[in-house]
Amino acid sequence: MSSHLQREDEAHRDAPTPGPAHCCRTVQSSGSTGTRIHVYTFIQSDSEKLPLLDNEMFHSIKPGLSAYADSPEMAGHTVRMLLKVAKKTVPRLEWKRTPVVLRATAGLRLLTTDKAQALLDQVQHVFDESPFLVPDNSVSIMNGTSEGILAWVSLNFLTGHLNAQTKKTVGILDLGGGSTQITFLPKMRKTIESIPVADYVARFDIFNSTFELYTHSYLGNGLMAARLATLGALVAEGLEWRTFKSSCLPKKFRDEWSFGGLTYRVSGDPDGYSGYKLCYQEVLKVVKGIIHQPYELKDSDVFYAFSYYFDRAVDAGLIDGVQGGMLEVRDFKKKAKEVCSKMAKNPLITPFLCMDMTYITCLLKDGFGFKESTVLQLTKKVNNVEASWALGATLDHFHNLKIH
Numbered sequence: 001m002s003s004h005l006q007r008e009d010e011a012h013r014d015a016p017t018p019g020p021a022h023c024c025r026t027v028q029s030s031g032s033t034g035t036r037i038h039v040y041t042f043i044q045s046d047s048e049k050l051p052l053l054d055n056e057m058f059h060s061i062k063p064g065l066s067a068y069a070d071s072p073e074m075a076g077h078t079v080r081m082l083l084k085v086a087k088k089t090v091p092r093l094e095w096k097r098t099p100v101v102l103r104a105t106a107g108l109r110l111l112t113t114d115k116a117q118a119l120l121d122q123v124q125h126v127f128d129e130s131p132f133l134v135p136d137n138s139v140s141i142m143n144g145t146s147e148g149i150l151a152w153v154s155l156n157f158l159t160g161h162l163n164a165q166t167k168k169t170v171g172i173l174d175l176g177g178g179s180t181q182i183t184f185l186p187k188m189r190k191t192i193e194s195i196p197v198a199d200y201v202a203r204f205d206i207f208n209s210t211f212e213l214y215t216h217s218y219l220g221n222g223l224m225a226a227r228l229a230t231l232g233a234l235v236a237e238g239l240e241w242r243t244f245k246s247s248c249l250p251k252k253f254r255d256e257w258s259f260g261g262l263t264y265r266v267s268g269d270p271d272g273y274s275g276y277k278l279c280y281q282e283v284l285k286v287v288k289g290i291i292h293q294p295y296e297l298k299d300s301d302v303f304y305a306f307s308y309y310f311d312r313a314v315d316a317g318l319i320d321g322v323q324g325g326m327l328e329v330r331d332f333k334k335k336a337k338e339v340c341s342k343m344a345k346n347p348l349i350t351p352f353l354c355m356d357m358t359y360i361t362c363l364l365k366d367g368f369g370f371k372e373s374t375v376l377q378l379t380k381k382v383n384n385v386e387a388s389w390a391l392g393a394t395l396d397h398f399h400n401l402k403i404h
């Protein structure tokens with residue numbers, strides 16, 4: 001993350017409002033499956049303390065910017081539409097002192113440097129023409145470590161753990177389209193000692209505490225990227241004529257499917273078998289030897305799981321789409337088996353549901369090594385605020401978390 005972003009206290013130097021400062025900030029999160037805007041309003045009465053989050057406005061547009069890799073001006077259009085929403089949310093008098101920042105995640109990390117830069121340039125141009133405050137480094141690709149840490153900061157801020165004196169915190173699991181992140185505060189020394197390479201640990205300061213987190217982002221292990229890998233569709237050639245088959249799809253299913261600006265012909269295996277067991281073998285290839293198993297997960301507390309973990313749990317009928325809920329890892333497994341065995345007879349809510357549920361089960365069990373009894377708190381929103389790294393990025397902007 002940038003350390004030279006303009007701080008809120010600087011932006012407020014000429015602020016007319018006496019007393020507690022109300023500040024707004026817009027973050028655009030550019031993911032592989034969509035571009036979103038978050039406008040946060042904070043109340044900051046004491047610069048020594050964490051601010052209070054007063055309100056959030058959220059809006060999203062599909063597809064993600066990476067779908068415009070070959071027509072970057074369309075990326076500018078997406079961002080212009082989202083800034084229109086920001087203009088409606090932020091009072092006109094506040095525009096000039098409201099910073100606007102875009103952070104891109106896996107979708108742009110997966111593109112070549114030139115293509116990603118052309119998209120970022122378009123976004124920068126739209127920002128520069130906007131009436132908002134455009135800080136240095138306002139448009140960039142965020143690295144996976146920051147993505148994991150900032151999502152952890154968001155969830156722990158929203159659940160009140162960052163204010164508490166106790167060092168009790170919650171771990172997070174984030175499943176995007178292109179990448180997946182796991183971040184938690186280890187309790188055992190051995191967890192840090194047994195990491196494969198140094199970049200699985202990140203230290204950062206927030207107010208008067210230093211945290212040493214286990215965090216990792218797996219590029220290519222987001223749900224959509226995992227579909228591609230399962231189908232064997234990561235090949236560069238033959239997209240025009242090849243059909244990618246999988247026993248995770250209904251046997252008679254045949255269609256086109258697009259991700260990251262490319263379209264693939266996909267189908268079930270009409271002459272072969274389909275179902276959970278075969279599907280598990282297919283998705284295991286995407287996980288095995290790639291995902292590191294942290295030492296202490298076997299007897300860990302609750303993890304907050306959001307993004308596609310939440311969306312698919314809703315699609316499969318495991319939780320309510322508004323309330324969310326608590327599930328055990330074994331609930332995903334049981335449901336995956338059920339969905340896969342039924343797909344031949346009943347049309348699924350999405351033809352990919354068996355593949356997605358089986359992948360999630362495999363990622364949790366054979367990937368991270370969770371026990372079947374591990375509890376996951378599935379959530380879309382905490383206290384009406386979207387669960388994502390964007391809030392953490394905002395706190396970082398105003399309070400400089402110093403990730404090292």
Ligand SMILES: O=c1ccn([C@@H]2O[C@H](COP(=O)(O)OP(=O)(O)O)[C@@H](O)[C@H]2O)c(=O)[nH]1
Binds near residue numbers: 064105179311
């Ligand atoms: O502000 C956000 C950002 C992402 N998501 C969810 O994240 C998933 C997709 O992630 P994304 O496209 O950002 O993937 P990435 O490119 O970061 O891997 C979907 O479930 C979205 O609903 C969300 O709910 N709010």
